[in-house]
Amino acid sequence: MTDPSDDTSLAEHGAEPRDLPQPPPLRISPQTSLFLDFDGTLVDIADRPDAVVVARQLPGLIEALSQRLDGRLALVSGRSLDALETLLGPLGVAMAGSHGGEFRPAAGGEVYPLADPLPGSIVEDLTGFALANGGLLVEPKPFSVAVHYRHHPHARDNLLARAEDLAAMHGLKMKHGKQVIELVMPGSDKGSAVARFMDLPQFSGTAPLFVGDDVTDEDAFRAVIRFGGNGILVGAMRPTAATWRLAGVAAVHDWLAAALEEKTKA
Numbered sequence: 033m034t035d036p037s038d039d040t041s042l043a044e045h046g047a048e049p050r051d052l053p054q055p056p057p058l059r060i061s062p063q064t065s066l067f068l069d070f071d072g073t074l075v076d077i078a079d080r081p082d083a084v085v086v087a088r089q090l091p092g093l094i095e096a097l098s099q100r101l102d103g104r105l106a107l108v109s110g111r112s113l114d115a116l117e118t119l120l121g122p123l124g125v126a127m128a129g130s131h132g133g134e135f136r137p138a139a140g141g142e143v144y145p146l147a148d149p150l151p152g153s154i155v156e157d158l159t160g161f162a163l164a165n166g167g168l169l170v171e172p173k174p175f176s177v178a179v180h181y182r183h184h185p186h187a188r189d190n191l192l193a194r195a196e197d198l199a200a201m202h203g204l205k206m207k208h209g210k211q212v213i214e215l216v217m218p219g220s221d222k223g224s225a226v227a228r229f230m231d232l233p234q235f236s237g238t239a240p241l242f243v244g245d246d247v248t249d250e251d252a253f254r255a256v257i258r259f260g261g262n263g264i265l266v267g268a269m270r271p272t273a274a275t276w277r278l279a280g281v282a283a284v285h286d287w288l289a290a291a292l293e294e295k296t297k298a
């Protein structure tokens with residue numbers, strides 16, 4: 033581990049927080065709805081965004097759970113919806129992408145913007161910065177842009193400063209994920225995406241669970257609590273609004289798969 037943002041910020045908060053218990057088994061019931069983050073939750077973090085390995089059984093597992101939950105499952109990711117479908121295939125589940133900027137309420141249905149498009153000048157500015165600083169990876173998305181410094185740790189502080197300036201100049205939100213700085217259009221985050229899903233008839237009145245690993249998932253953890261649900265942190269313990277914790281991606285897969293097995297046995 034080379035960067036504290038991979039191990040989201042024990043250092044920033046000083047004292048080590050008390051650990052969280054494991055979640056109870058996931059129950060397939062009309063009161064359950066499920067929101068899943070992608071990177072660090074369903075796939076392990078890799079060197080580059082396009083280098084993640086999607087487990088062969090993962091798309092089928094997500095679709096089967098969504099079917100068993102009668103559509104009360106959504107992926108809520110910082111990635112664009114296009115990037116998610118490139119990696120997972122044309123998945124028949126609800127999704128929100130670009131940190132909540134892109135909202136697709138139904139499998140294969142229309143995509144609604146929850147924010148204004150990111151001005152092209154922001155991507156141009158950051159692309160210039162990336163070239164001038166050794167070639168950082170710039171990942172433009174419809175409502176946000178990510179600049180990855182995983183292979184250029186020396187550029188982190190200058191990138192943070194540049195992104196802070198751009199955020200202040202253009203009224204954008206800045207997010208510091210796992211060795212990535214993202215500028216996001218205001219008006220959407222993972223919490224507002226969860227709230228939009230909870231307005232839909234199939235999610236309404238359920239106790240939502242959100243499973244995520246990153247600091248950008250904290251908005252969603254707080255949102256599910258407002259709806260009477262709980263957050264599940266994935267990975268190492270850190271200060272969090274989550275209630276429970278799973279150790280890593282493999283533990284998430286096991287927890288999800290066990291719910292299907294339980295249902296099959298019932």
Ligand SMILES: O=P(O)(O)OC[C@H]1O[C@H](O[C@H]2O[C@H](CO)[C@@H](O)[C@H](O)[C@H]2O)[C@H](O)[C@@H](O)[C@@H]1O
Nearest residue numbers: 070071077078079080081109110111178210212
């Ligand atoms: O909300 P998520 O689904 O967790 O997406 C968060 C960001 O994930 C991706 O970047 C992270 O994963 C990469 C692949 O493991 C890794 O190389 C990078 O360092 C991580 O920051 C993705 O590229 C971003 O667009 C997402 O916002």
